């Protein structure tokens with residue numbers, strides 16, 4: 001019993017932090033991130049010697065002394081970024097909600113679209129898709145995007161969103177663009193120079209028009225906000241706000257893009273109205289392989305040392321086989337960039353699973369592990385003793401009780417022995433391209449097992465510390481039910497069972513029936529959260545962590561935005577070993593650590 005209590009305390013603390021931050025990712029907080037900077041500093045301070053953290057060639061260059069020299073440096077750095085990224089094939093995910101006006105709630109989702117692919121940044125910008133039904137459009141899309149024209153049709157060519165990673169992949173220079181210095185401004189901890197960009201006369205279609213933010217040490221672009229000029233007939237360029245993060249020394253990698261179109265003023269006739277989030281990750285996927293192989297060899301040799309190793313009984317052999325399948329799947333999904341490496345979010349999930357197990361006296365031959373799927377669609381599945389929950393689902397859950405609800409269903413499958421995936425113990429079944437993951441792996445239970453898991457899960461919840469917290473979990477089911485018909489793409493599971501069927505919630509639906517009435521106007525009733533409020537995915541190494549943010553009070557029903565897409569406002573900071581992708585377990589204290597403070601100090 002004391003063990004339970006310890007777990008509980010730790011978890012409540014952890015989850016309280018989660019709950020507090022859940023409402024923080026809302027647009028109301030956004031302007032606070034932009035602190036205007038006193039414009040009294042002489043122009044020259046923009047040109048401090050670059051800190052050695054970049055480790056790049058430009059650290060040998062003399063600091064620019066005029067704005068023209070700064071612009072030259074910006075252009076040079078953008079070309080270096082293009083070159084640096086050209087061998088990489090990051091994952092790009094776009095989730096888009098078409099909007100309709102609700103008199104009470106404002107613009108709400110009408111329907112949605114989901115795109116997932118790998119970007120190829122080598123020659124131009126290209127992509128290949130994970131979702132099969134999208135792949136057939138690709139021939140058409142390639143023809144539409146011949147040469148350097150950047151156009152995409154109203155039926156949302158996913159490649160259109162991928163273009164927004166660069167200002168101009170091929171022609172970012174003074175011949176094609178005019179630069180107008182605006183002011184100096186902080187984005188998060190990073191002091192930036194702000195420029196407005198306009199294409200020069202007669203430079204053709206699809207040139208960027210808008211604003212760029214450039215950090216003032218190495219002059220890398222950290223944010224671009226605008227659109228592309230002069231679309232051709234039957235095409236459309238979207239507005240976009242594109243953010244980069246300093247996740248490795250010297251480079252700011254494209255990470256988030258928010259797009260939005262539509263006009264909801266009286267009398268406006270929207271041809272198009274949507275909000276979309278594009279996320280990129282998996283930049284380091286290709287180069288991670290050699291180390292992985294070495295690690296695997298070490299693990300295997302340790303395993304063989306077990307002194308009790310004798311011939312396996314039939315049951316032991318069956319379990320061993322299932323574990324092999326489980327390990328294969330987990331490793332393969334991680335290699336495809338679809339599963340985050342083990343981390344702190346797993347600890348929170350695992351604590352909730354432990355609480356369910358301990359209070360229900362569940363003893364399993366192997367511990368249950370939890371992992372986070374890096375994608376947005378709301379889904380869960382389990383393979384062997386590993387429970388997998390998607391990033392998007394963790395984002396929208398309102399509290400710990402609803403998290404317990406989600407995990408209890410998968411734990412029930414494990415407890416009931418509904419093991420799927422033993423075919424993946426054969427290694428040939430792991431040999432497929434990353435883009436073909438969804439065609440080669442699947443963990444869908446038959447309806448009878450789904451019903452049995454729900455029943456068992458509710459039993460376990462009622463015997464657990466979450467028994468008193470199931471009202472919010474039920475409200476979540478109700479909110480999901482209210483939005484399910486409009487969110488078929490968000491609710492389309494790609495590996496596990498769907499949570500809804502034909503717009504009706506099927507998973508744990510019983511909890512919804514016993515919940516209080518859903519009331520959008522009750523401001524203290526938070527049934528579901530917007531996407532992106534809880535889990536932060538590192539675009540470089542795919543690690544996930546819990547978002548740290550100050551809570552922002554909800555002041556109207558429109559602030560709730562359940563399951564909705566919102567703008568991005570990441571708090572920018574310079575690369576340092578503190579926020580580095582923690583690839584090395586032992587912290588290295590080299591002199592190359594970025595000195596964020598120095599950038600904020602006028603150097604005269």
Ligand SMILES: [Zn+2]
Pocket residue numbers: 409410413445449450453497
């Ligand atoms: Zn299930």
